[in-house]
Amino acid sequence: MNLLEGLNHAQREAVVYSEGPQLIFAGAGSGKTRVLTYKIAYLIQKDLFRAHQILAVTFTNKAAKELKNRVEDFVGPLGKFINVGTFHSVCARILREEITILGYTKNFTIYDTTDQLSIIKQIIKNENIEPEKVTPNAILNKISKLKSDNIMPEAFVARKFIPVEELTERIYPFYQQTLKRCNALDFDDLLILPVKIFKKNPEILAKYQDRFKYILVDEYQDTNKTQFLLISMLSGKYNNICVVGDDDQSIYSWRGADIQNILDFEQTFRNSKTFKLEQNYRSTKKIISAASAVVQNNTLRADKNIFSENEEGENIEFIDGMNEYDEATKIGFAIEREIRSKKLNFKDIAILYRTNAQSRVLETILNRQKIPNAIIGGVRFYERKEVKDIVAYYKFFANVKDDESFRRIINTPPRGIGKKTIDTLDDFSHQKDINLFEGLMSLDKMDLTARAKTSLENFLKFITDYQKLLESVSLEEWARMMIDGLGYFNYLKSGDTEEAIQRTANISELLNAISDYCSTTENPTLQGYLEEVALVSDIDAWQDQKNAISLMTLHSAKGLEFPVVFISGLNQGLLPLGNALDDDKQLNEERRLFYVGITRAEKKLYLTAARTRNFRGLDSLASPSQFLQEIPAELICNLPFQGSRRNISPEFEDAEETSSASIAIHREYVRKDIGHQAVHSFQKKEPVQQTTTSTGKVPEIGMRVTHKIFGTGTITAKVGFGHNPKLTIRFNSHGIKTIFGKFVNIID
DNA sequence: ATCTGCCTCATTTTT
């Protein structure tokens, strides 16, 4: 088969070029994956490189798998020898071979964010550091940021009088030591340690330069400095590197991605050649026009002109809800209409949002409307308590130096080892600078009660027994036997409560996943399984064959496409997100995120917003996103809030009153789960009850009041004057609400 | 040692 058929001119040029560094600017929907696949197949077919000499780095494991399969379609079984993976998984593979040179062992553990945070908190405690209103989270973010810039503790100097930096300077060295003592790596270590090894050991670098003679990197706009160093080192000898990306789709600067990597490519890699794919095959003309118009508002972007020769298409549709429930309900109705009129399947439709928290309301309402839906992300399977417990055991068996897992399992299920005993062990180990498990080995030297000692000895025996067992039975069998030996099912109260049933089911699910792993992997190991678990992304776990509406964040949607797309929550403060509002750089990134969202849509795009939203239990006014204005009016129907309504005007305040009252009523329905009808009647805009008559008194802070729905409460804040100011009220049984004065009665 | 309930606090996106 001729590989070059079915490619346009620009795509063909990009595929065929193979004389050195190559940058492909690939606009959204321009056939990027196609070019990557064809290019790899071309390199192999033309015998320019052997399959195993090619390294392709993708953004998700799912994309890696797809790429591999598609290459195999062209070049046959040979294709499975190409090296494909995410930066993190490729690096993990390198480290499994080379890490001993840094003093770690090959069975290292990969720590997740919870583990990282826990370490920071312990350091703060152990070193008696006064956290002066800097959260552990802020420190962790700072450390991660440093690591993505390839700055290790010894190279970091804090700027004076910047508390986060000063604290980080103190904590970072301890943090890194702790990881090493635990034989554990965080996500950033996976990238930074190979760089460290390559720098110090040219012979090891040379080995990998010869192993990976041709390197391709997808989504290059989202690489950070460490990733850049990695690929420039690896490609340093043969200079065969091809990167693909789109600066307009850079959405990961918050985790260190540096858009400069792609913008500077031509200067950094000498004799490079740049290609541009500008024709979009995915979306209608109207969608592309809207996307271009929006992104044009950004500064600092490479010059490009994306166009579509597809049909004109339908207008973009704006939907306006009273509140987020109303917004979701209207999305549901629109989905039904789309499916009926265009004979679509549920899986042809996606709802995108800025934050995971938004999925809850959408899910509730869609379920009520009986629209099958699947949430990607949110509370992940491996984050659930029972699953984390068991996985912590597995992690500990794979690497007994893993103190974080040790802490988690030492008394779960409860075996009589309490806080005091653990503190003793902790102090002992900390003083001797050894792992908790090593400390446990010399428990005779500790000052403990006989009872505590026995409990610890039993635990130790359990561990050694099952360590031995692991050597004599298959991983799959062992995984189950270990859980049985623990009595974990009993601990879950083998029983009838809804919760226990769910948790037991999750453990079974976990065992299934292990069976799956064992039967699809050539040489299954505990450590290999754990690595897979640590590096799966939400999208990797997505079962796209299922016929359901997909709900996911805009970030997760990168690289995907759907005939019909809803972008929800187009409110100021949400998209763009709150603190991006006064920072131009961040605002640019939010806009790119919106751009990514728009360009996921093939045929029809809906943009939705709500007039009020509940934030942390507080109903508050929401104004439409500034991005809506950036879409040319002729491309969109029902654009609201035009003219004077942009700013909060008296007219607008009225709207708020009615809606906050209806929200209260609505929410009460939801609470009582009268649900279905409630939502529909809400839809029909039942007249709002203008209930209470004013008592004649002016509400003041500290007064007790009653409300028709929320009962009694106390006024804690007031905005405005007279009989009808905006009040913040702490209700006895409904928490804090913001309500207008005329809806409450003052108690004498 | 373990459990319960109250209080406080909050950035959001993910490997």
Add this chain to the structure above:
DNA sequence: TGAGGCAGAT
């Protein structure tokens, strides 16, 4: 709103 931390009860 909801998770996590902590004090006090069992």
